[in-house]
Amino acid sequence: MGDQEFRALQSAYYDSLHIDRGFKAHEMVERFELGFREYVGAEHAIAVNGGGTGLDIALAIAEVGPDDEVISCAINFHGTHLAVLGRGSRLVLAEPEAPSLNISPTHLEALLTPRTRAVVVTHMNGHPAKIDAIEKVIHEYSDSQKTRPIISIYDACRACGAEYQSEKIGSRGSMTVFSFQSKKIITTLGEGGMIVTNDQAFARRAREIRSFGLGRAWGSNFKLTKIQAAVGQVQLGKLNALVNRRRQLALQRNSILGRCDALVLPTDGPNDRCSYNLYTLLLKGPKSPEARTYVMHALEELGIGCVVANEPTWKSNSYIANLVASRNNPVAEDIGSRIFCPSIHPLMTDDENAYIANAIAEACEKIEGRS
Ligand SMILES: Cc1ncc(COP(=O)(O)O)c(C=O)c1O
Incomplete structure (x- = not known):
């Protein structure tokens, strides 16, 4: 940990001795979210306690259930597929392309069916997936079948700070999930994550799920602490x-x-x-x-x-x-x-x-x- 992170941590700690804002995200967390969404160029950012839980939340927001199929690349981090299986849905495995290891948009297209509810696309090892081709295939299929929209969830846990078509990863698709676990590009004291989206309803739902439903819906506790957020804010400046x-x-x-x-x-x-x-x-x-x-x-x-x-x-x-x-x-x-x-x-x-x-x-x- 560098000096700046240590000072941020110290000040967040002293602050936490004096302020109790209950279950609402602390302003330190809000500041980190604001900095992060400005960095990636997305409308909303919701800090959570990990990339894995971020994927769980994104799939819950997509209302993926036991009757649904979710397509994802076979070459992947196992936690990404566990998030899909945790919803009780059918995991459909697509082929990768070399050398990026990312999902092949052509094979993705071949796997779409009326039961496809979501695709979970990982930017493998930091290599941006072909987002435009993926979004085109999904939207054309939804339009032709007149099925409910297919939700695209991007796993950017290894792609913080990466760019696709000269834009930071996180600005396109339905939702993108980042990880700040200790082996990632930036870290919030070992664990942490962020969900970003341009969809206001998705953002609202993510905030509910993160924090016991905010008194109006189902939720649990997936919050990032203010101390982690203070360190994250400094790390963001170094990204x-x-x-x-x-x-x-x-x-x-x-x-x-x-x-x-x-x-x-x-x-x-x-x-x-x-x-x-x-x-x-x-x-x-x-x-x-x-x-x-x-x-x-x-x-x-x-x-x-x-x-x-x-x-x-x-x-x-x-x-x-x-x-x-x-x-x-x-x-x-x-x-x-x-x-x-x-x-x-x-x-x-x-x-x-x-x-x-x-x-x-x-x-x-x-x-x-x-x-
Ligand atoms: C591609 C990918 N997805 C998801 C995760 C899960 O993130 P976390 O460890 O923050 O839960 C990781 C890393 O651990 C990962 O590498």
Whole structure:
């Protein structure tokens, strides 16, 4: 935690000793919400205690229920799919595109049915999904079928500060959910989240659900604390710099790894800016799963952290595997067996970053030499 965050925390703490505003969001939280909605360019922002609970709330607002289908990309964070299954709805798994790992708008279109109530689109690892194509497909289908509108919920938990078509993620779609958990781009003391929307009714409902229904509806307690909000406000001021530094590191890695034929490197779409919450590499070729084990082991030996983010969710979560009976996602299976994400962090120096990239390159060159 930096000095500024500590001072914000201290002042919020002293403030909290004197002021009791009951169940209403404290003005510290309101200030953070205002700053956040101005930053992303959305009409409303509702602070909550996590990205996962933000998704739960968004799906409740969409009134997704047991008779409904919800489409989401098979390559995903498992919590995103648990939010769908928690509503008792049918989770329909779409194929991803490489190298972004984001949902394919073409496959999404093929999966729409009159029972589709919502789509949950994750901006995987900080790479903006093709929002315009997704919105077009959804609206054209709703219009042609004259069904109730399909709600688009964007999971931007790893995409805080990312840009789609030169606009910050969060300004388009029905609702967007962010996370401030400790591994994310900015954090509010380890946990926290934000829902943003341009729809006044959705915003009103989110505020009700967050805070015991505000005396007029069902709700529970999903509130962010004022102390977290004070820290979040300071972190928000650093967000652009944090994303810029992640992007510099990613660029430096790409230039070192450009020599590796075995790798597909992460790139931005035209006018997009990935937040690089994770730096995602894909191995090429039929022996990719074995090669990945080799490379990850080589990095581990050098003390370089590396995760697989993410395989199709049914692989990491048996609850999801049991509930998603029909799976036909060969593309997701294939991509999932080739992904690996060596750690990236804005506090890394250029030298540390070059050390990591050279270690990846050397491991990949050994694989190429072996095949
Ligand atoms: C893509 C994605 N969605 C949802 C979540 C859930 O967010 P939280 O941990 O704030 O509940 C996370 C991270 O944890 C995530 O990476």
